Amino acid sequence: MTGSAASRDPLVSFRDVDIVFGKAPERALPLIDRGASREEIQEETGQVLGVAGASLDVxxxxxxxxxxxxxxxKSTLLRAVNGLNRVTRGQVLVREGERTVNPSTCSAEELRALRRRRVAMVFQQFALLPWRTVADNVGFGLELAGVPAxxxxxxxxxQLSLVGLAAWAGxxxxxxxxxxxxxxxxxxxxATEAPILLMDEPFSALDPLIRSRLQDELLxxxxxxxxxIVFVSHDLDEALKIGSKIAIMEGGRVVQFGTPHEIVLNPANAYVADFVAHMNPLSVLRAGEVMTSVAADGNGDAARIIDAASGLAVNGNGMIxxxxxxxxxxxxxxxxPRRxxxxxxGRDTPIRQVMQARLATGMPVLVVEEGRIVGRVGDAEIYHGLLRR
Incomplete structure (x- = not known):
């Protein structure tokens, strides 16, 4: 339950987490080890597989x-962080200073402290108290924690000022x-100032326009x-927009965990490939991923063509x-950028920004690395990047 932790260590760590629902969850463990599906496990043991072998760090x-x-x-795994779902095998570790707490094995007192000080949760259906004012709802967790008035x-x-609702406090x-x-x-x-925030499909009940605005506000x-933040979603575009990393789950198992770029450009299997096939590539593509490479600069004043269609050239001194x-x-x-x-x-410039520059200037956008032109992005590169899937 305890252990040393350095600043580079994860704040939340899932280590080979199995979660099984039923009266005899241990009966399902050998089948999980054999890679049995949720349906096979339930048919043979009567237990319901929630999560199998999930390992990732936050x-x-x-x-x-x-x-x-x-x-x-996904929601089953999320709720193991604050002890709402008990882990059958494996560990969920939440770092608190120089130690870690396991919500499934810690004492009731430690679990209450974890929920009050370390982990806060935002639910899909808001979970607000209708008889309380906006201000009283915001302060509810603080009240339970005994924070002075x-x-x-x-x-x-x-916090109300931060989310633009100060005028609605009463x-x-x-x-x-x-x-x-x-x-x-x-x-x-x-308001709880908890360092870890769990968000269980918080925007899914909202219409698309409001949902997009709240995503922007969250960022x-x-x-x-x-x-x-550990954020649950069934919407890939939402995940790509807000996620530092994404864990794609199927049948209780994490089938790929990585950055948005890794998920979209290098899907781990056919399931992930199907997932990303119809997503909006503008969310993740960068200049370096669509550019046409150009040869390294030569020496002297002799110009070399870097884009034949427009006649752009560069000499050895980098003059364009x-x-x-x-x-x-x-x-x-x-x-x-102007006409x-x-x-x-740079290579990491979002393709959306590159497209806007291409439209504004009427010229190809040049990709620069360490002071040298390494690539160009014109219409052909943009079209190819958007359509290559």
Whole structure:
């Protein structure tokens, strides 16, 4: 239950986690080891497989998305972090300072402390108390934790301001829209100042426009709060948009865990490939993944063509010309690209930003690494990147 932890260690660690529901969960373990499916396990043992062999780490400041179809085990795994689901075999370890706590084996007192201080949760259906005001809902967890009234009020006001609901503090739940109610849920979780936030499909009940806005708001909040978030979703576009890493689950098992780029560009199997086949590639593609490579710069003043269609050329000193005439360059992120200029970017520049620069300048975008032009991105590269799946 305890152990040393350094800052580089994960904040939450899932280690070969099996979760089985039933009166005799241990009966399912040999079948899990043989790779039996959920249906086979239930037919042979009468036990229900929730999660099998799940191993992944969540580091400080990351948003890790557990995703898959309904019944894949993602919510079951999430709820093991705060002890709502008990682990049958394996460990879930939550770091607290120099030690780790296992929610499935710790004492009742330690579990209560974990839920009050370390882990907060945002539910799909908001879970707000209708007889309380917005402010009282936000402060509910603080009240349970025994936070003094003056401090509680200050933290409530700060969180309501953060989510843009300060003017609604005295209202009741039924007076708020669905999106506003979910923001109250976020404020309540943030108010506890728990470093770990569990979010179980928090936006799935909302219409697409509000959902997209709340995703953006969550990312904006994360830039200032730097919480560690485990987020459950069945929507791949949502996972790609907000996730630092994604764990795709099928039948209780994690079939691939990696960055959005790794998931989309290198699917581990046919199941993951089918998952990503119809997603929006603008969410993950970067300039370096679609560019056409160009030869390293030569020496001297002799210009070499780097884009025949436009006549762009560069000499050995890195000077860029257009059909023999000097052309202005603009580094993306430092200045707005404008017509007739050539935009420069890095390999990791999002393809959406590259497309906007291509449209604004009318020129191919050049990819620069360590001061040298290493690639170009024009219409052909953009089309190929978007359609190659």
């Amino acid at each position: 580091h400080e400041g990351e948003i890790v998305v557990l995703m898959g179809l309904s019944g894949s085990g 003056a401090e509680r009020q200050a933290r409530i006001e700060a 209202k009741h739940v039924h007076e708020l829209s669905g999106g506003m109610q979910q923001r109250v849920g976020l404020a309540r979780a943030f 904006d909040l994360q830039t200032s709060l730097h919480r560690t 010309s257009l059909r023999g005439a000097h052309v202005e360059t603009v580094r993306l992120g430092e200045a707005e 007739g200029a050539v935009a420069l970017c």
